[in-house]
Amino acid sequence: MTDTNTAIQTEIESQDVVVFMKGTPQFPMCGFSGQVVQILNYLEVPFKGVNVLDDMAIRDGIKAFSNWPTIPQIYVKGEFVGGCDITREMFQSGELQQFLSEKGIPVKAAAPAA
Secondary structure, rough: OOOOOHHHHHHHHOOOOEEEEEEOOOOOOHHHHHHHHHHHOOOOOOOOEHHHHHHHHHHHHHHHHOOOOOOEEEOOOEEEEEHHHHHHHHHHHHHHHHHHHOOOOOOOOOOOOO
């Protein structure tokens, strides 16, 4: 395992929900990262944001690590969930809330009205 992969794995294991994103949870630097932050904040899910703009090795490495070409990337209990579109679709269908609950992560908000 490369140093970058080790750093990524350490981040993923550091908290139950980790988002590799552009910017920070307080100041997302792209719309897709912002959408993921809004969803997790709406659900009141504690998460760690990893700003890939701070480290090009992490920015490039996370794409290879997950075999997923885009950022943001969401990990729950070490499991890769997907990017913005998948997270948004799961949220809208209620699947994200169910998935988080099944993983033992409390979700404090109901699904939005369809």
